[in-house]
Amino acid sequence: MRRPAKPPSVRPAKPRRAAARAPAARPYHHGDLRRVLIDAAMQLVGEGGPEAVSVREAARRAGVSPGAPFRHFPSRDALMNAVAEEAQRRFRAEIETALVDAPAGDPLGRFRCLGIAYLRWTMQNPTHFEIISSRRFFDHDRSAGVSSDNAELIGLTERTLAEAFSAGQLVARDLKQVQIAGRALVYGFARMHIDGHLPRWGVGEAEVERMAADIVDLFIAGIARPATPAAKV
Amino acid sequence: MRRPAKPPSVRPAKPRRAAARAPAARPYHHGDLRRVLIDAAMQLVGEGGPEAVSVREAARRAGVSPGAPFRHFPSRDALMNAVAEEAQRRFRAEIETALVDAPAGDPLGRFRCLGIAYLRWTMQNPTHFEIISSRRFFDHDRSAGVSSDNAELIGLTERTLAEAFSAGQLVARDLKQVQIAGRALVYGFARMHIDGHLPRWGVGEAEVERMAADIVDLFIAGIARPATPAAKV
DNA sequence: CAATCCGTGTAATCGGCGCTTACATTCACA
DNA sequence: TGTGAATGTAAGCGCCGATTACACGGATTG
Structure with missing residues (x-):
């Protein structure tokens, strides 16, 4: 479970929907966080198997705070459901x-x-x-x-x-x-x-x-x- | 991972070896902690599967402090090895x-x-x-x-x-x-x-x-x- | 018998985790 | 234009694995 050092959360700045004329930096609202979290979790599964998925790491990769995913998934299990x-x-x-x-x-x-x-x-x-x-x-x-x-x-x-x-x-x-x-x-x-x-x-x-x-x-x-x-x- | 309420660590008081005329309370040195930890972990596996095994819970069931198991197993994985x-x-x-x-x-x-x-x-x-x-x-x-x-x-x-x-x-x-x-x-x-x-x-x-x-x-x-x-x- | 060494226990602490709560920001709609 | 719902952040809880400093005590040895 212990994680090695990570680059400080790349944050790819993906304003998808609702970004018409918005500035380049990611807006306060992510736009499609649910989708991005699932993708990040899919990637984690590919890299280290199912137990390598953590909500916090998915949030990190999506460039949001650790609590944000819980707006879209009530639990880690729910995220895993979506990945599955x-x-x-x-x-x-x-x-x-x-x-x-x-x-x-x-x-x-x-x-x-x-x-x-x-x-x-x-x-x-x-x-x-x-x-x-x-x-x-x-x-x-x-x-x-x-x-x-x-x-x-x-x-x-x-x-x-x-x-x-x-x-x-x-x-x-x-x-x-x-x-x-x-x-x-x-x-x-x-x-x-x-x-x-x-x-x-x-x-x-x-x-x-x-x-x-x-x-x-x-x-x-x-x-x-x-x-x-x-x-x- | 969240654990339900537990009775406060029954502590079966098992002085095995080296307990000849010792008092009833468990002596400072457990006597056979390694064996007892493996047994506790085996029981945890039986109850909730492999991922239900935690070093701390095994220690709890053995009636010792959370750090004690690490005198006998360098990591959780090592304990799992012994269980396996x-x-x-x-x-x-x-x-x-x-x-x-x-x-x-x-x-x-x-x-x-x-x-x-x-x-x-x-x-x-x-x-x-x-x-x-x-x-x-x-x-x-x-x-x-x-x-x-x-x-x-x-x-x-x-x-x-x-x-x-x-x-x-x-x-x-x-x-x-x-x-x-x-x-x-x-x-x-x-x-x-x-x-x-x-x-x-x-x-x-x-x-x-x-x-x-x-x-x-x-x-x-x-x-x-x-x-x-x-x-x- | 006494001194001491070392195996093995405890206590305190660290960072990571899932998850919750309180608060901030922004979108969407009346 | 105003306002509530949606969705982000910040802070904090308890659990986890693991480490460190310290305490105890059985065994060895002079």
């Missing part, structure tokens, strides 16, 4: 973008795309993923934005896998188990990365995305009905 | 105990036992597992005890799965992928539990251990060479 919503929004957008290139008529193929897009984003944004995945940093239940975006994504993967099931692409009997196992697999790999376990398993940073794709494929191979073989009774 | 070592020791002991009942000649069966024992402990001790699994709460690299215990466990599972591979029990080609996927699966399920994801996936607290066993079995079914079935070419 921002991260969740980006996460969802990226995954849905990746899905447009996915094969339309092949639910299992779409599931594969989902898993790989999920892992790609988490590998590239580990600390931001950490916020939205752990209950510690804010109150999920009280954050409608995160919950709804998250529920959308979960619903999407559930539906996709259910379609694969209905289409007879799976050998498994219990769809719910497959869904949870699939989720546990990708979530576990993402957390192994975040928590620094992968080096111990012989996966260097350069191979991470490749390995991510490989284990998604391995999982799919484990649940997919063998496609072409002449076997099967 | 304790947790890791218990974790390893439980898993190795579970393994004695495992089938001797069946590596894959032993692997199953490992996975289930792993998940059982994590389901029953989520906050303690959180400490030893996340790099956030202390410095893994500087904690020989945690590292070695952890390396032992990982080595054990790796060897077990490798034996299954050598014995021809697996269909997979790439052993390393299978090992990482297996780890990701159990770790992911454990973290889903810790992070409160399971309710959203329709897994109530009562069904958790059952579901844990189910997905371990599902994973094994996905990698195991079909044993008896009359099908298969």
